[in-house]
Amino acid sequence: MPEIEGVENTGGVIKKFLYLNSKAPYGTVYALEVLEMILISAAFEQDVHVAFVDDGVYQIKRGHDTKGIEMKSFLPTYRALEGYDIEKLYVEKESMEERGLRAEDFIVPVTVTNRLAMSHLIASMDVVLGG
Amino acid sequence: MLHTVNKSPFERNAFKGCLARAQKDSVILLFEDAVYAAIKGTTIESVTVRATQDFKVCVLGPDLKARGYDEGHVVEGVTVVDYGDFVDMVVAYGPVVAWL
Numbered sequence: 001m002p003e004i005e006g007v008e009n010t011g012g013v014i015k016k017f018l019y020l021n022s023k024a025p026y027g028t029v030y031a032l033e034v035l036e037m038i039l040i041s042a043a044f045e046q047d048v049h050v051a052f053v054d055d056g057v058y059q060i061k062r063g064h065d066t067k068g069i070e071m072k073s074f075l076p077t078y079r080a081l082e083g084y085d086i087e088k089l090y091v092e093k094e095s096m097e098e099r100g101l102r103a104e105d106f107i108v109p110v111t112v113t114n115r116l117a118m119s120h121l122i123a124s125m126d127v128v129l130g131g
Numbered sequence: 132m133l134h135t136v137n138k139s140p141f142e143r144n145a146f147k148g149c150l151a152r153a154q155k156d157s158v159i160l161l162f163e164d165a166v167y168a169a170i171k172g173t174t175i176e177s178v179t180v181r182a183t184q185d186f187k188v189c190v191l192g193p194d195l196k197a198r199g200y201d202e203g204h205v206v207e208g209v210t211v212v213d214y215g216d217f218v219d220m221v222v223a224y225g226p227v228v229a230w231l
Contacts, residue, residue, distance in 0.1 A: 020228070022148060030231065054148055119152045123132055128228040 015126040017041055018049045021056030023131060025074055026066065030131040031059050035077055037129055042084035049125070050081075052110070053092040053118060057099060060091075060106045075107045082108070092118045133224040134186075137163035138231065140175045147178070149230040155185050158224045160217065161209075162191035169209045170200055183208030191217060 019038050023030040041048050052059060059074060066073045081087070091103070091110045103112050113121065122128060134153045138145040146168050149159060159182065161169050168175050169190040182188050189210045195201060202211045212220070221227055 022144075022231075053152070054144055115151055119154050122152055122228060123154045123157075125226065127226055130229050130231055 014045065014047055016047045016049065016124065018051060018122060018125040018128045020122070020128055020130040021050070021052045021059055022054040024055040024058045025064070026069065026071055031056070031074065034129070034131040035074060037131075038081065038086065039077070039084070042081075042086055048086050049088040049090065049121070050086065051090040051092070051113075051118065051121065053095050055095075055099075057091055057095045057101060060089075060108055060110070061101060062105055062107050078108050090118065090121060132157050132226060132228055133220055134159045134228045134230060136161050136165040136168070136230045139164040140168040140178070141173075145230040146175075149228075150178070150182055150186075153186060153228075156187070158187045158189065158220060160189045160191065160212070160220060162194050162217070166190050166194045166198060166200070169195070169205050171204055171206050176206055179206045179209065189216070189220070 019034050021031060021034050025031040038048065038050060060078055064073045064075050089108055089110045090113045091106065093112050093114045096102070096112065103110060132154065134149050134157055136146050136149050136159065140146040146165060153159060167173065168179050169188070179188065183206070187210070188208065189212045190205060192211045192213050195205070195211065205211060
């Protein structure tokens, strides 16, 4: 975890956080806001999990070219999460398959999890932030 | 876990997404535009009726009233609650999963 100047690690409680992405990128601000939250939590040494369900799986599909819509692509930021020790990424199998996607279509390594396992993952968290 | 839904089931997938991933016996609170999911006589009613078998389903009364409905319009098995109950439910059943 990178040290941040001026921020002291007070050795606080580490909680299990889940960021639950369920919206497609770019059309609304949800996906970007969740990504901002993920980056913030990286500074607080929490046990971060990121899940993609429903249209959320589109957020990490390869090949976003956003020049034409004058918005920043999310993909470089997602690729950078590994550098913040955020590596627990889960994609719901049913959502992925409904949209004709495979695990190889994603920009980052993910654990493909079925809907039942996803419900267990959600239930095992201390904090769940959706969008 | 307390699952909250605040979007209309006719416009968004939030209610169905919640039902698909909440664990049995979880508590689901419908508020804001999600109160339409609790109303009898819609094409969503059967989904909500089924949900009451697996979950404790509640709906926020002030949001119902604001939209011209009251307890008499609510699907059987769905409990009408007020803001105070909402707070108590967060304390009793949290953490909260907000389906947006």
